[in-house]
Amino acid sequence: MDQTVRPHDRPLQLPPDAFELLPESEKNAEFVAMESRTFFQDAWRNFRRNRLALVSLCFILLMCLLAILVPILSPYTYDGMDPSSLNQLPSLQDWFGTDKFGRDIFVRVMYGARISLSVGFAAAGINLVIGVVYGGLAGYLGGRVDLIMMRVVDMLYSIPSLLYIILIMLVFGSNMFSVLLGICISSWVGMARLVRTQVMSLKEQEFSLAAFVMGASRSRILFKHLIINSIGPIIVSLTMMVPSAIFQESFLGFVGIGISAPMSSWGTLANEARMVINSYPLQIVWPVLSICFTMLALNFLGDGLGEALDPKKR
Amino acid sequence: MSEAILRVENCCTWFDVTRGLFAKKQIVKAVDNVSFQIFPGETFGLVGESGCGKSTLGRTIVKIYSPTSGKIFYKGEDISTLEGARTKAFRKQVQMIFQDPYASLDPRMTVGEIVREPMDIHGLHTAKEREERVVELLQIVGLKPDHIRRYPHEFSGGQRQRIGIARTLALDPEFIVCDEPISALDVSIQAQVINLLEEIQKKMGISYLFIAHDLSMVKHISDRIGVMYLGHIVETGPSHLLYSKPLHPYTRGLLSAVPIPDPRRAKERRRIALSGEIPSPINPKPCCPFATRCPNATEKCFQAMPPTVEVDGRQVACFLYEEGG
Numbered sequence: 001m002d003q004t005v006r007p008h009d010r011p012l013q014l015p016p017d018a019f020e021l022l023p024e025s026e027k028n029a030e031f032v033a034m035e036s037r038t039f040f041q042d043a044w045r046n047f048r049r050n051r052l053a054l055v056s057l058c059f060i061l062l063m064c065l066l067a068i069l070v071p072i073l074s075p076y077t078y079d080g081m082d083p084s085s086l087n088q089l090p091s092l093q094d095w096f097g098t099d100k101f102g103r104d105i106f107v108r109v110m111y112g113a114r115i116s117l118s119v120g121f122a123a124a125g126i127n128l129v130i131g132v133v134y135g136g137l138a139g140y141l142g143g144r145v146d147l148i149m150m151r152v153v154d155m156l157y158s159i160p161s162l163l164y165i166i167l168i169m170l171v172f173g174s175n176m177f178s179v180l181l182g183i184c185i186s187s188w189v190g191m192a193r194l195v196r197t198q199v200m201s202l203k204e205q206e207f208s209l210a211a212f213v214m215g216a217s218r219s220r221i222l223f224k225h226l227i228i229n230s231i232g233p234i235i236v237s238l239t240m241m242v243p244s245a246i247f248q249e250s251f252l253g254f255v256g257i258g259i260s261a262p263m264s265s266w267g268t269l270a271n272e273a274r275m276v277i278n279s280y281p282l283q284i285v286w287p288v289l290s291i292c293f294t295m296l297a298l299n300f301l302g303d304g305l306g307e308a309l310d311p312k313k314r
Numbered sequence: 315m316s317e318a319i320l321r322v323e324n325c326c327t328w329f330d331v332t333r334g335l336f337a338k339k340q341i342v343k344a345v346d347n348v349s350f351q352i353f354p355g356e357t358f359g360l361v362g363e364s365g366c367g368k369s370t371l372g373r374t375i376v377k378i379y380s381p382t383s384g385k386i387f388y389k390g391e392d393i394s395t396l397e398g399a400r401t402k403a404f405r406k407q408v409q410m411i412f413q414d415p416y417a418s419l420d421p422r423m424t425v426g427e428i429v430r431e432p433m434d435i436h437g438l439h440t441a442k443e444r445e446e447r448v449v450e451l452l453q454i455v456g457l458k459p460d461h462i463r464r465y466p467h468e469f470s471g472g473q474r475q476r477i478g479i480a481r482t483l484a485l486d487p488e489f490i491v492c493d494e495p496i497s498a499l500d501v502s503i504q505a506q507v508i509n510l511l512e513e514i515q516k517k518m519g520i521s522y523l524f525i526a527h528d529l530s531m532v533k534h535i536s537d538r539i540g541v542m543y544l545g546h547i548v549e550t551g552p553s554h555l556l557y558s559k560p561l562h563p564y565t566r567g568l569l570s571a572v573p574i575p576d577p578r579r580a581k582e583r584r585r586i587a588l589s590g591e592i593p594s595p596i597n598p599k600p601c602c603p604f605a606t607r608c609p610n611a612t613e614k615c616f617q618a619m620p621p622t623v624e625v626d627g628r629q630v631a632c633f634l635y636e637e638g639g
Binding site: 205206211213214215216225228312 | 401420432485
């Protein structure tokens with residue numbers, strides 16, 4: 001039999017002077033100091049992990065940049081006609097070809113991006129502010145105030161938005177302002193309803209009662225607790241709103257009551273290209289592709305943002 | 315005895331639950347004609363079955379609901395007349411610990427922000443002092459300072475309740491309403507939280523209104539106990555007296571339902587099984603609310619409200635103890 005004693009069987013014999021007091025500086029060694037990060041720094045870190053959303057964000061930023069720079073830097077203008085080169089195929093001079101008046105389609109698509117994107121973002125922004133404040137107040141105050149506020153919303157919602165837009169166009173003329181006004185006047189309603197239901201369910205939760213008992217003011221509870229906690233659905237619906245406004249504007253352009261010629265938006269470009277679709281089918285591809293990719297990117301971006309802003313999904 | 319820190323006088327909290335425009339008026343008398351006092355440094359336990367109005371009473375005391383009638387005095391001041399700065403002062407001194415540790419913390423705030431919020435609201439201390447105070451509070455409730463950056467969902471139920479307690483302590487309150495702070499927790503965690511609450515009370519001399527339905531827990535923590543049934547307090551008294559010699563038939567029934575962790579003793583005990591249904595709290599009849607289930611009920615109990623009488627240093631609302639009855 002092996003008589004060796006394994007090390008841990010032997011009683012440990014250490015003289016008292018083998019011990020030494022831990023220096024004061026090392027006493028807090030177990031304290032893991034996390035770097036101090038704010039909510040948005042946290043969210044940004046999470047957002048970066050989502051490749052698709054990041055690519056989408058880059059695409060949208062690139063689109064915005066092009067929309068601003070191309071019409072300035074290009075030798076062509078959106079309304080500059082050239083009778084010597086009508087309906088050309090894409091070439092080094094005209095990247096997307098030219099249309100039936102010899103206008104450069106690339107510049108026109110980028111100029112259209114200016115209008116389409118600004119309508120999209122402006123409409124979403126206006127809807128966000130009005131919808132969140134209106135819906136938040138209705139949901140939080142509740143009772144009679146809510147009843148009256150929501151009936152107003154119902155009235156606005158019951159009239160088709162196309163009707164508003166046509167009426168507004170008659171009064172203010174067909175420019176970007178009236179398109180924007182027409183789109184916003186009825187579409188903030190969806191946001192208001194969404195925020196209202198969120199706030200109504202959240203305000204009964206104990207954390208909002210807790211804030212109340214602490215002495216928080218109504219506006220603090222509403223904005224700091226209730227609306228912040230409904231930010232997920234808000235962001236998702238917001239990113240759906242941008243493409244839907246772009247789409248609505250394109251639709252208006254397509255049926256011929258939107259931005260008037262020679263200015264272009266993606267919708268009017270598609271409409272013009274539709275007329276020559278049998279002879280020059282390539283012309284319709286550019287505005288349609290722009291619309292498609294922008295909407296896809298915005299949807300991915302929305303998903304990514306919704307996820308990044310939710311602390312539970314980290 | 316010193317001046318009561320909280321005095322509730324004939325407090326009623328009723329809710330109108332009438333549905334439809336022309337329907338008959340329906341009123342839930344969640345709290346009906348309740349009176350009691352709480353003294354500084356004392357723990358007043360409030361027990362009763364689910365739906366008897368314990369939480370509503372607690373919420374009325376912290377001014378979440380306003381009483382339909384009756385008065386609540388905090389330090390001699392009627393809380394329903396408070397306005398502006400005095401409401402804020404009241405909110406600073408009276409805090410509440412909530413039942414559900416999963417719902418009572420804002421899921422989008424970090425633990426540090428949650429504990430700091432009351433100080434932000436009341437503008438206490440400088441930013442740096444607040445940070446230090448948050449760390450100190452987390453240590454008081456037994457959490458680590460490096461938990462500051464985490465979110466509530468990363469913690470267990472017991473830890474969350476500790477975060478909630480740290481938040482209520484941030485303002486150095488003098489009176490805390492504990493609304494079933496332990497009923498959502500494991501038994502092992504319950505003991506920890508109870509001990510923590512007792513420790514804090516010893517250190518800071520806070521008074522508690524402790525709402526629960528766990529009788530043995532309430533006996534352990536409370537100095538005096540009120541037993542609630544269907545919106546009424548049927549019996550109040552010092553906890554040892556109330557437990558050793560319950561007077562009201564409902565208290566007797568309630569106590570005999572407490573499990574005894576000894577089978578031999580449990581066998582010897584005579585259990586009073588309450589039969590019958592709890593009457594609906596909607597439009598209750600003006601008689602003893604317990605009459606339908608009471609083993610001692612007489613004709614009288616179905617006709618009038620029993621008066622509250624003083625017996626052996628306790629208040630009982632029952633005809634059995636009426637003078638000459």
